[in-house]
Every structure is written in C-alpha cells, then in structure tokens.
Amino acid sequence: MNWMAWTGVTATFFSVIGCILIFMTILEIKSPTLEKKGFLPIATTRGDKLFISLISAAYIHLGFLALVDTVLWVALCISVLWSAVVFRWG
Amino acid sequence: MQRKVRDNKAWFLVLPVFILVAFSAIVPIMTVVNYSVQDIFDQNTAYFVGAEWYREMLRNPALLDSLGRQFFFSFSVLAIEVPLGIAIALVMPTKGRMAAVSLILVAIPLLIPWNVVGTIWQIFSRADIGLFGYAVNALGIDYNYTSDPTAAWLTVLLMDVWHWTPLIALLCYSGLRAIPEAFYQAARIDRASKWAIFRHIQLPRLKSVLVIGVLLRFMDSFMIYTEPFVLTGGGPGNSTTFLSQALTQMAIGQFDIGPAAAFSLIYYLIVLLVCYAFFTAINQLDKAK
Numbered sequence: 376m377n378w379m380a381w382t383g384v385t386a387t388f389f390s391v392i393g394c395i396l397i398f399m400t401i402l403e404i405k406s407p408t409l410e411k412k413g414f415l416p417i418a419t420t421r422g423d424k425l426f427i428s429l430i431s432a433a434y435i436h437l438g439f440l441a442l443v444d445t446v447l448w449v450a451l452c453i454s455v456l457w458s459a460v461v462f463r464w465g
Numbered sequence: 466m467q468r469k470v471r472d473n474k475a476w477f478l479v480l481p482v483f484i485l486v487a488f489s490a491i492v493p494i495m496t497v498v499n500y501s502v503q504d505i506f507d508q509n510t511a512y513f514v515g516a517e518w519y520r521e522m523l524r525n526p527a528l529l530d531s532l533g534r535q536f537f538f539s540f541s542v543l544a545i546e547v548p549l550g551i552a553i554a555l556v557m558p559t560k561g562r563m564a565a566v567s568l569i570l571v572a573i574p575l576l577i578p579w580n581v582v583g584t585i586w587q588i589f590s591r592a593d594i595g596l597f598g599y600a601v602n603a604l605g606i607d608y609n610y611t612s613d614p615t616a617a618w619l620t621v622l623l624m625d626v627w628h629w630t631p632l633i634a635l636l637c638y639s640g641l642r643a644i645p646e647a648f649y650q651a652a653r654i655d656r657a658s659k660w661a662i663f664r665h666i667q668l669p670r671l672k673s674v675l676v677i678g679v680l681l682r683f684m685d686s687f688m689i690y691t692e693p694f695v696l697t698g699g700g701p702g703n704s705t706t707f708l709s710q711a712l713t714q715m716a717i718g719q720f721d722i723g724p725a726a727a728f729s730l731i732y733y734l735i736v737l738l739v740c741y742a743f744f745t746a747i748n749q750l751d752k753a754k
Binding site for chain 2: 384389436
C-alpha cells in the first residue's frame, strides 16, 4: 500500500466515508427508503440526500479555501449543518 | 410513491462490477486524494501539506484562466452544435437511397481519431498551404491561427463543430424518426405551419435525446485535450490552453504531482456536479413520461 502514499488524515477521511456507506447500506436493507419531496427541487431518496450532502460539503470546503484564510473547521461545521438540513427537510 | 423493496439479494449481482470499478476508479481516486495533500519528491519522500495545494490551485490565476476558457469553450460549443445539429437532422432525407448516403456522410467526422482531426485542421487552416487558411486570406481577411488568439479560438471552435455536430445531428435524426406519423397527420389536418410542427411536435419529442446529446457534448468538450493540443499547442501564448492541457503540463511536464492531484480533484468535482445535474434532468424527464 506504500505506492498509494497514505496519510493519517486521508485514511480517516476514507474510513468515515466507508463507514457512512456501510451504515446507509444496512439502513437501506432494514428500512428501504422512499422518495420524498422537500425544499430541494427534486424528490430525493436517502442516497440522493447523502450524495447532495457530500458534494455540497466538497464545494463548501473549496469555497472556503478559495476565498477565506480561516481554518477549515468552520467549513466542516457548515457542511455538517447543511447535511442535517438536507436530511431533515430536503 | 415507490413500492417498498422486499428482496435485496439482486444487489449481489452488482458485486463483480463493484470490484471492477474499485480497481479501475476508486483506488486510483484514493491515490490522487492522498497525493493532493502531500508534497511528493520521490516514492519514499513525501511531506504532508494539508489543504495547501488546493488553496494554491484555487488562487492560481493561470489555472483559473484555463477554467474560464474551458467553460467558455464548452458553452460556445453547445450554443453552436445543438441548434446546428437539430437543423441538419431536420433537413436530412428520411427515405430512399439518399437517406443512407446522408447518414454515412454526416457520420464520417465522428470516425476520425482526435489527433488526426487536429492534424487535418492544422494543415487545412494554414495560411500558406491550407485550403481554408489560404481562402480566408484571399478574401482579404488577415487570418493566421498561429499568431492571432482570436483566429486560434475560431479555428479550435470550428474544428470541434466540424467533428462533433454530427453526433447531435444523428441523435436528433433518430429522435425525429421515432415520432409517429399520426402526429404529423394531426398537424396537417390542423394546417399547422412548419414552425408550429417543430415547436409543438418535434422539439418536445427531441427533449430526451437532446439532454443526452448536451450531456455528452458538454462532458467531452470540457475534457478536450488532443485536438487543440495538436492544432495550436495551447497557443498563441496560453490563449487556447484548456484545463486538461494545463493539468498535463503540471503533472507530467513539471512533475508537480501534489498540485496536479489537487487540481484534478477540483476538475473532477466540477464534472461530477454537471453529470449529476444532467442525470437528474434525464430522470425527471423519464418520470414525466
């Protein structure tokens, strides 16, 4: 695995993503999702909401990196809040 | 409302594809993410730099210019190729031998490899020996794509339009052929004009193929590399240096693996977002049907 140049931070990042995917898969088996229409312009499933949350988080972080010089914890907090809003009302 | 899924065993059938994708896409992307947070000197020497490369790339004027150029190029390509492709599909013969002949003629540019297209247009547009370049100069227009950025841009655009409009035309042609004759008969009974037939029958029925055509053309033009690289080499100056070329120069030319990895992930996120938007649009259209 040395050729993949792993670091602690990236390993943690992918582990968290992997855990989320496993959790969502188990949840889907236990309780299959239904499409719902919230404030987002399309009807979404739980998987759609996860994808929207993750891609939004990526863009929020990129926005912070491009425009602001503060630490990325602020971007992370905003991303988590936004994800919660998407999952609850999206 | 969707019906509840009671048996999820079919998901095991996806497992081989998942393993294949893991090796061909997921592992390479993970590696790129790992590279993007490190300053790589050689296989055994790398220093963790956090999000520094991302910050540097997002504030790099040359790369932001390339990004702007790329968006402008993709939107220009769509603005020209989509209406032109529809127009060509509308005038193409539908019956008889000419239908087959026109289909073959329209499809020819699609069969030519990218680097050959670049070479063809490089020679074709030269002011001294190229038919197109010579003819334009003979008309009194000062045209030299090797020294004039506007001429270089127009040549790259023209080349892409020549290469890829047939794709839109063929997609629209197939969409038009799928419209039942009864629709046209009803329009004739109502004495609908050609424009009314196009506006109310043909265009709505072309929506699905057009969404796919726009998606394909956007993605392809957004990742364009070979044709402009062969035709202009990104010049004059950096006027036709698009994202892929800027990225290749950084990763292979300068061997700046960390910054190149960070920028390729930003590039990937843009492509991913656009893909998702189109995927959603296609799904919505299918549901509307």
